[in-house]
Amino acid sequence: MYLSNRITGLTGNDGDGWGLFLRAREMIAAGEDVIELTIGEHDISTSHIILGEMDRSARGGHTGYAMVPGVTALRDAVAARVEARTGVTTTRDNVLITPGGQAGLFATHAAVCDPGDRALYIDPYYATYPGTIRGASAFPVSVEARAQDGFQPHAEAIAAAAPDAKSLLINSPNNPTGVVYSHETLEGIAGVIKAQDMWLISDEVYDTQVWEGEHLSPRALPGMKERTLVVGSMSKSHAMTGSRVGWVVGPEEAIGHMIDLATHTTYGVAGFIQDAALFALEQGAPLEEEVSAPFRRRRQQARTAIAAQNVVRLVPAQGAMYLMLDIRATGMSGEDFGYALLEAEKIAVMPGESFGKAAAGHIRVAMTVNDDAFGQAFARLLAFAAEKAQTREGAA
Ligand code: PLP
Numbered sequence: 001m002y003l004s005n006r007i008t009g010l011t012g013n014d015g016d017g018w019g020l021f022l023r024a025r026e027m028i029a030a031g032e033d034v035i036e037l038t039i040g041e042h043d044i045s046t047s048h049i050i051l052g053e054m055d056r057s058a059r060g061g062h063t064g065y066a067m068v069p070g071v072t073a074l075r076d077a078v079a080a081r082v083e084a085r086t087g088v089t090t091t092r093d094n095v096l097i098t099p100g101g102q103a104g105l106f107a108t109h110a111a112v113c114d115p116g117d118r119a120l121y122i123d124p125y126y127a128t129y130p131g132t133i134r135g136a137s138a139f140p141v142s143v144e145a146r147a148q149d150g151f152q153p154h155a156e157a158i159a160a161a162a163p164d165a166k167s168l169l170i171n172s173p174n175n176p177t178g179v180v181y182s183h184e185t186l187e188g189i190a191g192v193i194k195a196q197d198m199w200l201i202s203d204e205v206y207d208t209q210v211w212e213g214e215h216l217s218p219r220a221l222p223g224m225k226e227r228t229l230v231v232g233s234m235s236k237s238h239a240m241t242g243s244r245v246g247w248v249v250g251p252e253e254a255i256g257h258m259i260d261l262a263t264h265t266t267y268g269v270a271g272f273i274q275d276a277a278l279f280a281l282e283q284g285a286p287l288e289e290e291v292s293a294p295f296r297r298r299r300q301q302a303r304t305a306i307a308a309q310n311v312v313r314l315v316p317a318q319g320a321m322y323l324m325l326d327i328r329a330t331g332m333s334g335e336d337f338g339y340a341l342l343e344a345e346k347i348a349v350m351p352g353e354s355f356g357k358a359a360a361g362h363i364r365v366a367m368t369v370n371d372d373a374f375g376q377a378f379a380r381l382l383a384f385a386a387e388k389a390q391t392r393e394g395a396a
Helices: 019-029 046-059 074-088 098-113 129-135 155-161 183-195 250-265 270-282 287-305 332-345 370-395
Strands: 094-098 118-123 138-146 165-171 199-203 228-233 246-247 322-326 362-366
Touching: 019 250, 019 332, 046 270, 074 094, 074 246, 074 270, 094 250, 098 165, 098 199, 098 228, 098 246, 098 250, 118 129, 118 155, 129 138, 138 155, 155 183, 155 370, 165 183, 183 199, 183 332, 246 250, 287 332, 287 370, 332 370
Parallel strands: 118 138, 118 165, 165 199, 199 228
Antiparallel strands: 094 246, 228 246, 322 362
């Protein structure tokens, strides 16, 4: 039977970048002891106090259909959180609760792009971006943020791709690079967005994981709240990846448009999950800090280890739960290095090439195992790179 091109063509010609990850999972299933530093999944579970609230809500009867735009109290809480963090007036009418940030990425593109419209995104990118844009029937166009610029995108490069584009998707703090976009970068982007009359889709799911500097939401820049859709999520901030709860914040009319979409697709998010998310937000910064603290510690561990050698270079990582390592001194591609590391050391990382062309010659390390295991794995990774670099020098 015929199956739609929309879905068979979702990943394009480049594959979906998950080959090494799947190989690691196969090895684990075969009983091998692989250390997984691949996906953005915490090594802790959702806090028991959040689960307690989920249980209380479900047993209390919040198991029927919830309101499609989201439970009013949660929409209010998200609006208050966003307003407190950005200074931009935000009400529940600016908020749609979604089943995770991923659904928000789809809804935003579906809301602002018609079939075939050009939708820009920055390379390196979170693996689902181009497929999500295709899923919304738009045409993904990548704009490179270069390694030599510290992976900060340039306004000129965006402007060159912008004519006729409907939207630009950015992500700061960034997955996979760990880079937090500077004020200058965001102001440059905002300038292009306004000049070209485009939408900015700002994926801010790592906004509680900032290790240096500060996170600026571009919605707070002058003239941007009318044309910015912010994607947020409880997945990373509260270790609630499996709960599938996030949001989109934007102008009321665009949110109304996405509520219509939600009515015909997701039909909202489970009420007991939303109650748990509300409870989690009400715990404020201390809970968010507790969830992000392990990544801050491990980043410091990695920086100390990196400083003691000169083969692997760390892309200055100011945020998110990942480190992007430049392994070009080994003479290997990120992909070859990743597979060789997996076979030799049983350590799984993501090749930079999984995240686009701009991250070639890099690997992404997720800091998602306990401190001891992380420290040991990181030391082995560096020793492996040193050995490869030496072999290369010997051959030269
Ligand atoms: N955006 C980025 C940059 C991500 O890294 C992820 C998940 O890893 C998501 C969005 C989607 O997260 P979720 O759907 O769990 O909120």
